[in-house]
Amino acid sequence: MSEFESVITRGMTPISEQHRERAVLVGVDRPGANWPIDSSLAELERLVDTAGADVVATTTQKLNTPNPRTFVGTGKAEEVAELARAHSADLVVFDDELSPSQQANLEKTVGKPVKIIDRTALILDIFALHANSKEGRLQVRLAQNQYLLPRLRGMWAHLASNRMGGGVGSRFGEGESQLEVDRRMVRKRITSIKRELKHLAEVRAVQRESRYESGMYKVALAGYTNAGKSSLINRLTNADVLAYDKLFATLDSTTRKFELPEGREITITDTVGFIQKLPTTLVEAFKSTLDEITGADLVLHVVDASSDQYEAQIAAVEDVLGQIGAQNIKRVLVFNKCDVLDNEGLAALRSRYAQAQFVSAATGEGVDELVSHIARVASSHDTHMDVVIPYDRGDLVSVAHERCRILSETHEEAGTHIVMLAAPSYAGLFRAFSESN
Numbered sequence: 001m002s003e004f005e006s007v008i009t010r011g012m013t014p015i016s017e018q019h020r021e022r023a024v025l026v027g028v029d030r031p032g033a034n035w036p037i038d039s040s041l042a043e044l045e046r047l048v049d050t051a052g053a054d055v056v057a058t059t060t061q062k063l064n065t066p067n068p069r070t071f072v073g074t075g076k077a078e079e080v081a082e083l084a085r086a087h088s089a090d091l092v093v094f095d096d097e098l099s100p101s102q103q104a105n106l107e108k109t110v111g112k113p114v115k116i117i118d119r120t121a122l123i124l125d126i127f128a129l130h131a132n133s134k135e136g137r138l139q140v141r142l143a144q145n146q147y148l149l150p151r152l153r154g155m156w157a158h159l160a161s162n163r164m165g166g167g168v169g170s171r172f173g174e175g176e177s178q179l180e181v182d183r184r185m186v187r188k189r190i191t192s193i194k195r196e197l198k199h200l201a202e203v204r205a206v207q208r209e210s211r212y213e214s215g216m217y218k219v220a221l222a223g224y225t226n227a228g229k230s231s232l233i234n235r236l237t238n239a240d241v242l243a244y245d246k247l248f249a250t251l252d253s254t255t256r257k258f259e260l261p262e263g264r265e266i267t268i269t270d271t272v273g274f275i276q277k278l279p280t281t282l283v284e285a286f287k288s289t290l291d292e293i294t295g296a297d298l299v300l301h302v303v304d305a306s307s308d309q310y311e312a313q314i315a316a317v318e319d320v321l322g323q324i325g326a327q328n329i330k331r332v333l334v335f336n337k338c339d340v341l342d343n344e345g346l347a348a349l350r351s352r353y354a355q356a357q358f359v360s361a362a363t364g365e366g367v368d369e370l371v372s373h374i375a376r377v378a379s380s381h382d383t384h385m386d387v388v389i390p391y392d393r394g395d396l397v398s399v400a401h402e403r404c405r406i407l408s409e410t411h412e413e414a415g416t417h418i419v420m421l422a423a424p425s426y427a428g429l430f431r432a433f434s435e436s437n
Contacts, residue, residue: 021053021090024083027060028072028096034316035276039309043276044095044119051126056087070109071102081110091115093122096277100151120147120279127282135200142193143285149186152179197285204291216403217266217378217423219258220293222321223302224313225273228336230254231361232302233270236371253292260375262405269296276316283323294326298377300370305335305349305358330377332357334370339363379405382421387433390415396429 025044029037037060045055061076070077071094084092092110098118106116117125124144131137221229237256255269269292283290293299301317303310314333321327333353338346339360350358357373359366382405389396397416400406405421415433422430 022056022088023048023053024080024087024089024092025055025058026072026076026080026092026094027058028066029060029062031064035309035312039312040095040276043309044093044122047119047122047126048093051122051129053091056089057083059083066096066102068099069102070105071096071098077106077109080106084110084114089114091117094118097279103151119277120281123275123279123282135197135204138193138197138200139282139285142190142197143279143281145186145190145193146281146285147279149183149190152182152186201287201291217264217298218269218296219266219298219300219374220269220271220296221300221302222271222293222317222326223273223300224304224307224317225275227273227302227304227313228361229270229273229302232300232334232336232359233268235361235364235367237268255292260371260378260405262375263401264375264378264405265402266374266378269293274317274320276312278316278320283320287324290324290326293321294324294329296326296329298374299326299329299331300334300374301331302334302336304337305346306337306340310335332373332377334359336361339365375405378423379421382423383427384419385422385427385430386417386419386435387430388412388415388417388435389430389433393433396433399426399429 025041025048027037027041027044033040035043041058041060045058048055059076059080061072063073067073072080080092083089090113092106092114094106094117096118097120098106098116103116103118110116124140124147127140128144131140221233223229233254233256237258253269253271255267257265258268259265271290271292272286299321301314301321303314307313318327321331333356335349335353335356335358337360338349338358339362341349346358350356357366357370359370361367389400393415397418400418400420400422403423403426407419407421408417409419410417
């Protein structure tokens, strides 16, 4: 196996599989940015820690627009090189996505063996660490290969110089031919992964369609990474979804059944967390997983109430929901981790977001109120029905108990007399037995 094939086969080597590397962070402070530079770099430091490296230095520069050659100014690029040498850094991480040429120029300035990566590459690396299911691993590999494809240029320049001795004529030839082979290899791999993902997406769609045809009310959890979605679904459904205080601890969607207090069953689905500057390639790669949100009847937008940047996090999630076409689905803001707030802070939040729900997945505070709210929303479009179901249709009585809200039930000579609230998808089943007929 060639060096290139090895790189592609294993993807980006997760940093945590090596020693704890030393990282220098670089940020650009631009006017009108959605996030303060300090907050954005603090999040980047958490990402670096999640990937398994330690931040040894941080530097920033104010710029109206990034430098097309080196992203930061030429002087700042030299300063970054000095910082990397002074702190014996293994890698330099930029807080924004670098173009292939910017990355190549920075690598020349900083010099080997220091690696130059950007926020996108770092997030891809973390996703590679945390993807457990076959679909999740394929989604990450697709995004990695799509990210890698435009960055192959110059990767094999050493082949040309070794074979042709450098100088005039060594800028093309066998090395360039190898580059084209590598590009074809990546394109072929992308096509192959897309084919596999399409098959898995079809399987997921069949499973999803089965849930849709059941008429069961569907709730999806969406939110910024580490907002506590997995902890909340565990609290609600007694599930065993992995929940760590880490960014992107879980990537695979998880669906659980949940019974509302009146006995009606619904489904609740936990989905991958979002983040500011979420790579477009990841949004596209995780499309089939994110379809769990677009197919929901209700989205619980879970927010970390303890975060200083909760407003910016809400905006980032709303942006991604818009990208996947979920902006018109009914949503409820759910502020989690409210146990961390003092009384004054919680009161201010309640005053500002009067329609929101306030919970603590850790303590259970506010969860009963959230469940009651879900029940009210789920039944808001239900049809009030008064039916008498013949005793030989016990199957419909079971459906009524499992899928509808029973208001009263008595047994009469003609059959079981039920007064209930039925979802639109079920009302048709009972219409023939309505007392009004």
